[in-house]
Structures are given as structure tokens and as C-alpha cells.
Amino acid sequence: MAVLLDSVLMKAKFRGCMLGTLMGDCLGAPFEGDPGSRAIVQKYFDKIDGEYTKSPIKMYTDDTAMTKSIAKCLIDKPPFDYKYLAKLFVKEYFKERRRGYGPGVTQVFNKLRSYKYEDIYKPAKEQFEGTGSYGNGGAMRISPIPLFFANNYDALIEAVVKSTEITHTHTLGVNGSILQAIAIHQGLMLHPEEKADYKVFIEKLIGKMKKFEGGEIKDIDDPSPYQSQLKRIQKLFEIEKPNEPVSDDEVVACLGNSISALHSVPTAIYCYLRAQNDIPDLKADNPFRRSIQYAISLGGDTDTIAAMTGSIAGAHYGERFVSENMKKHCEFVKEMVELADDLFKVSDLGGK
Ligand code: AR6
Numbered sequence: 001m002a003v004l005l006d007s008v009l010m011k012a013k014f015r016g017c018m019l020g021t022l023m024g025d026c027l028g029a030p031f032e033g034d035p036g037s038r039a040i041v042q043k044y045f046d047k048i049d050g051e052y053t054k055s056p057i058k059m060y061t062d063d064t065a066m067t068k069s070i071a072k073c074l075i076d077k078p079p080f081d082y083k084y085l086a087k088l089f090v091k092e093y094f095k096e097r098r099r100g101y102g103p104g105v106t107q108v109f110n111k112l113r114s115y116k117y118e119d120i121y122k123p124a125k126e127q128f129e130g131t132g133s134y135g136n137g138g139a140m141r142i143s144p145i146p147l148f149f150a151n152n153y154d155a156l157i158e159a160v161v162k163s164t165e166i167t168h169t170h171t172l173g174v175n176g177s178i179l180q181a182i183a184i185h186q187g188l189m190l191h192p193e194e195k196a197d198y199k200v201f202i203e204k205l206i207g208k209m210k211k212f213e214g215g216e217i218k219d220i221d222d223p224s225p226y227q228s229q230l231k232r233i234q235k236l237f238e239i240e241k242p243n244e245p246v247s248d249d250e251v252v253a254c255l256g257n258s259i260s261a262l263h264s265v266p267t268a269i270y271c272y273l274r275a276q277n278d279i280p281d282l283k284a285d286n287p288f289r290r291s292i293q294y295a296i297s298l299g300g301d302t303d304t305i306a307a308m309t310g311s312i313a314g315a316h317y318g319e320r321f322v323s324e325n326m327k328k329h330c331e332f333v334k335e336m337v338e339l340a341d342d343l344f345k346v347s348d349l350g351g352k
Pocket residue numbers: 061062063100101102103104105106128131132133134135136137138140170259260301304
């Protein structure tokens with residue numbers, strides 16, 4: 001694995017990762033809740049990635065709205081000010097409530113505001129009769145953190161946990177954010193022209209998740225559910241044969257495609273890894289596009305799974321792989337690039 005990547009390349013990777021979050025979200029949003037269809041999504045991508053024809057711009061949802069707040073927080077008040085982040089989340093929500101926020105998380109925002117941010121972790125702890133949210137809302141917005149803390153792994157983990165717990169305190173919600181962040185971090189450390197070896201990539205993730213799993217989780221028998229999901233990813237690669245590709249139904253049955261972090265973060269990692277190579281019956285030459293297109297084809301929580309897939313793929317490949325045609329169809333591209341550049345400047349990698 002390459003470690004010493006130069007700063008021009010790193011800047012492009014920051015942009016790629018943030019654009020991956022945004023574009024997965026914008027392009028996936030029209031398909032949220034769909035059963036999944038290769039053919040319909042293929043047609044949609046061929047149009048969007050082809051010669052420009054005027055069509056309504058694809059709007060971003062809560063995934064991007066919250067990612068923006070994390071990036072802004074790191075840029076304005078590095079290394080981290082969690083109360084400021086809570087305020088940014090709430091401000092953004094009340095500015096534009098109709099961005100598709102999860103039903104539970106809006107209660108957290110209301111309480112944060114009415115309790116005047118006295119204890120920013122209390123409202124999230126009260127969710128779902130005190131169990132906390134296990135939704136993927138923590139993981140979907142995490143991309144600025146592994147970028148900013150690329151050179152400080154312990155600080156990265158601390159920031160992931162403390163920022164996630166403002167809205168998601170269930171072990172599965174928090175560990176989903178950790179897994180998504182370390183997958184982005186691993187992608188960031190790869191050279192764009194090299195491929196991740198799926199075995200090595202997953203083994204590393206399993207090794208790192210060992211530190212966070214093993215304790216008791218209410219209502220769940222498996223004490224290490226994320227490591228089990230990662231092993232299922234390995235199985236999916238192992239059973240794939242040249243004439244018998246793993247079907248979308250098999251992937252969804254094995255890993256899930258729902259709003260729960262446990263059944264969506266591993267799916268995003270699988271989509272990124274599988275889309276490094278051609279996928280039978282899916283036409284896309286570019287691995288960045290292929291990863292997002294494939295994630296959306298699986299249906300379910302398409303915007304969030306595609307946003308998470310795109311974040312990892314973008315961190316690996318960098319902006320050069322992000323098609324200009326596709327950019328034209330998404331809201332907030334220019335602003336997201338500016339945020340990525342500002343984040344790069346204040347990060348360890350920006351050479352400040
Ligand atoms: N017990 C029962 N149900 C739960 C629990 C729990 N402990 N935790 C979560 N749920 P939420 P998010 C269910 O509201 O994670 C948006 O489209 C419950 O049905 O915290 O921020 C985003 O873009 C709850 O309403 O939201 C994401 O794609 C739901 O999970 C997605 O929704 C979501 O949890 C999740 O966003």
C-alpha cells in the first residue's frame with residue numbers, strides 16, 4: 001500500500017471523497033426505497049454521463065447537509081468543537097427541513113434547540129426508549145473526519161465517536177460510523193492507479209474493528225456483528241465464478257440495503273470493492289461511476305449507500321475519475337469542491 005502520496009494528489013483525493021458523498025447522495029436520491037433495477041439505473045447513468053441534455057438538477061439530501069456541517073466545523077474550529085457541530089446540524093436542519101432527514105433524528109434537533117445545547121449528548125441518548133439510534137445517519141456524513149485526521153488515527157476515531165454520538169448512541173450506529181471512516185481512510189492511502197486487494201482491505205478492517213466489538217449488544221446474539229458482515233463480504237467474493245456472477249438479490253440478502261448502519265455500511269464497502277473491476281451486465285468504464293451506479297442498482301436506501309460508496313471510491317481514485325458530465329447534474333458541486341479545498345488547507349496534509 002502506498003503511504004507517501006504527494007500533496008497535489010491528496011488534494012485531489014479530498015475533492016474526490018467529498019464529491020463522492022455528494023454525488024452518490026444526489027444521484028441516488030430519486031431511487032430511495034426502490035426494489036433495485038440494473039436496467040433502469042443503467043439508462044439513467046448513460047443519460048447523466050452522456051452528452052449534456054437539460055434536465056432538473058438532482059438535489060442533495062440530509063447526507064450532504066450533515067457532511068457540510070462536519071466539514072465547516074473542522075474548517076472553522078479545528079481540531080473539533082462538538083457543541084459548535086451540534087449547532088451547525090440544527091441550524092442546517094431548520095434552514096431546510098425537507099432534505100429527507102431520518103424520522104428520529106429530527107426529534108434530537110428539536111430537543112437540542114429547546115434544551116439550549118446544555119448537554120449535547122442527552123437528546124440522542126433518549127432516542128428509542130434509551131437504546132439510541134442504530135441508523136446509518138452517523139456513517140453517511142463522516143467523510144470529512146478521515147480526511148482531516150488522515151495522519152492521526154487515534155484522533156480520527158475519537159472524532160468519529162464524539163461527532164456521531166450527538167445523534168446516534170446505539171453501539172451499532174457508532175460502530176457503523178467507525179467502519180465507514182476507516183474504510184475511507186484505507187481508500188485514501190491507496191494510489192489511484194493501484195487496486196485494493198479485497199482480501200487485504202477486508203482483513204485490515206476486521207483487525208481494526210476487533211478493538212470496538214466483542215461486548216454485549218442488546219437484542220443481538222452476535223457480539224461482533226460488523227466483523228461477521230465483513231466476513232460475509234469475503235464469502236461473496238469467494239463464491240463468485242466467471243460464469244456465475246453474484247446476483248444483486250444475493251448481495252442484498254447477504255448484507256442488506258436498509259437504513260440501519262449494520263445493513264448498509266458493509267454493503268457500501270462491498271460495492272466499492274466489487275466495482276474496482278468490471279461487473280457483468282453493468283456498463284461503466286470508470287470505477288468511480290461504476291461504484292455509485294452499482295450501489296444504486298441494489299435499491300433500498302440508495303442515496304445513503306451510494307453516498308458512502310462514493311466517499312470511499314472518491315478517496316481512493318481522486319477527482320480525476322469524477323466525470324464532468326455527471327457533475328453537471330448535481331446540486332452544490334462547486335461549493336463541495338471549495339469545502340474540500342478549505343478542509344485540505346487546515347488538515348495535517350495541507351502543509352500548514
Ligand atoms: N430501535 C428501533 N428503531 C430504530 C432504532 C432503535 N434503536 N434506531 C433506528 N431505528 P434515525 P438516521 C429506525 O431517525 O440514522 C434518511 O433517509 C427507526 O425507524 O436516527 O439519521 C437518511 O438519509 C428510525 O426512524 O435516522 C438515512 O438514509 C430509523 O431507523 C436514513 O434515513 C432511522 O434512524 C437514516 O437516517
